[in-house]
Amino acid sequence: MKIVVCIKQVPDTAEVKINPQTNTLMRDGVPSIINPYDLHAIEAAVAIKEVMDATVTVLTMGPPQAEVALRESIAMGADEAVLLSDRAFAGSDTWATAYTLSGALKKLGFDLIFCGKQAIDGDTAQVGPAMAEFLDIPHVAYVSKINSISDTVVEVRRMMDDGYDVVETSVPVLFTVVRELNQPRFASLKGKMRAKNAQIRKLTHADIELDEKDLGLSGSPTQVKNIFAPEMKKERIVFEGSPAEQVAELHNVLKSVKCI
C-alpha cells in the first residue's frame, strides 16, 4: 500500500502577534514548524506501516526552506520525501494549491492520502477535500479514529458538530485528520540519522505537466485584499473591593440583564 502524507510548513502562529499601532504582523523570531495537524497525519501513516505492508511518502509544496519540514518527517519514520517547489506556484490559494499538489500526486501514485484537518496559517481546511476532487477519489474529513483498514476498504470515525459518524470508504481515498486521532511520536535517534542523509526528491512545474494559467496567482480565484488586527471591545467595568462587594455588583449585573 502506498501512503502519501501532505504536509505544510507554517509559522508558529501561537507566537505571531499583530502590532496594534501599525496593523502589521510581527513575526520576528517566530519559528517555522510542521503544521501541528500534519504531525498527526504522519503518525497515522507511520502507524499503518507498522501493521501492514506499506510505504510512506511525504509531500510538501512550498519554498526551498520547506525541506527542513520534510527531513523532520523522515525522522518520524517516513520513507521518502518530495518537495514541490517553483516560483510559478507562488501566490496559490487553496484552489491552486490543491490543483498543483494533485498533479504531483498523480505522478507519485497513491492508495491512501493523509492531510491535516487544517493549516494553522491559512486556516481554511480546504486543500484536502479539493485535492480529492481533482484526483476523482472519495475523501473523509475530520477523521478522529481508524476502526479498520484493508487494501480495499477503510472504516473510520469522523467528527461532526453534534457527535460523530462511522464511515466506510473504498480505497484509494484521502483523509484529513484531527488531533484526537493519535499522539504523534518523537523522532528516534536512528530516524534523525536517516533524515540527515536522506535524498529529498525535488519536483518543479516542468515535472507535473499542468497548464501555467491554472497555477500560482493566475490559477487562484481568491485574493487577500487587506489584513487588519481583530478589534477589541473598549468599554469595560472592573469591580473592586472585597469578594463580597464584587459578588454584589456581579449579582446586580446578572439581574439587570434578566439572567436571574
Place this chain on the structure above:
Amino acid sequence: MQIKVDRDLCTSCETCIASCPYEAIVLQEGKAFVNEYCQICRICLSVCPEGAIKEVPDVQDSADSVKDISAYKGVMVFAEQREGKVSQVAFELLSAGRRLADKLSVELFAVLLGAPESEANELIKWGADKVFLCSSGSLTSFNDEPYTDIVSKIIKEHKPEIVLTGATAIGRSFFPRVAARLHAGLTADCTSLEIEDGGRNLLAIRPAFGGNIMATIMCPDTRPQMATVRPKVMKKCACSANHTGTIVNIDVPANGKCRTKVLETAKDTDFCSINIQEAEVIVSGGRGLGNPKGFEMLKELAELVNGTLGASRAAVDEGWIPYNHQVGQTGKTVCPKIYIACGISGAVQHMVGMQSSDIIIAINKNAEAPIFNIANYGIVGDLYEIIPRLIKRIKEERG
C-alpha cells in the same frame, strides 16, 4: 504577478521584514528585497509606510484570464440538515443572504438535500425566494460525493453570483470539492460579508493565523463567489409567515458516484442538557479552576442561570470536561447573551470563539490577563472566593 520593492522609495525601515509571515523579505544592499520564498500573500503591501512595495504583473499576465461574469445573478444558501431537520446556521445564512440579495436586487435561493417539503417551507419563511429541494432519503446522512454532484449541478444551471454555507463539519468538508469542480474561489470560515461599494464583488472577512489577524478576501474575476460562514456570527432576522417563495423539486442524479457509506451516526452525550451553541448563558472554565471539581461548581452556577458549560482547551486537555464543550478556534464558536469566563487567560485562540458574545464577564486573579481586554465586566479575584458566594446569593434570593 510578483511583489517587488521600489528601491528609490524604500527607507530601509524594516517594517516589512518583520511582517512577512514567510521570511521572504531581506535587506539587500541596504534596501528591502523580496526573495523567492514570497508566497504573494500581499500582507506586506499595506505595511510599508512609504508605499514602496508593489505588485508587478509578469509579462504573461494578460486580460484574457478575466472571464465573463455578468451571467451570474442571485445569492444561494446551502441549508444543511441533520436527521432531516434544518440546522440553525441555515437560518442565520438566509438572514445574511437576504441582506446581500436585497443590496444586489437579486433573488435568494436555498438548496436543501435529504429533508421533507415542510422544512423547505421553513426556509421560505426565513427569506428564500426559491428552494431547490431533493428530498430523497438517501441524502439524509451526509456523503461528500452526492452532495458535491447535486450542488455543483444546481450552481451550473442557475448561476448564482454568491454561494454560502455554514463553516460546519459538513460545509467545510464538501464545499471545497464544489469549488474545485467549478474553479470558483472559496473563502473559508467568514465572520462578515459585505458587498463592495459601487460594485457587485463580495468582500468576505475572516480570521487567519490562528485568529491573530483578520483578512478581507475577494474573488473579483470569477463566479460564483463562494464562502463558508461561521455559525453564530450572523444574526438571525425575524422569520415571516407571509414571505412567499417556490419549491423546485429535483432528482438525485442517476449516474453519480458515492464511494463512502455512513454506517452509524452517534450524538454527543452532553455533560449538560443545553447545547453550547444554542445556549443564552455560558459559564466557561479554564486551567485556573485547578481541578475537575471546579466544573461541578460551575455547573451548579450554570444551572441557576439557565446556562450551560464551556471550557478552554487547557481545561479540555486536562481531561476535566469533554471536548464538545471547548470554545475557540479548534472548538466551537459561540455567541450567547452572557459569557462568564472563569480562570481563563484569554488566548486569541479562545477569544475568536467567544468574542462576539453580547456580554462578557471575566473572573481572573491576574489583573493583566488578556481576557480583561474584551470583557465588559471584570472581576480581579480568586474564582473560588467569588463563585460560591454568587451561587449562595442567587439561591438566597430565590428562597
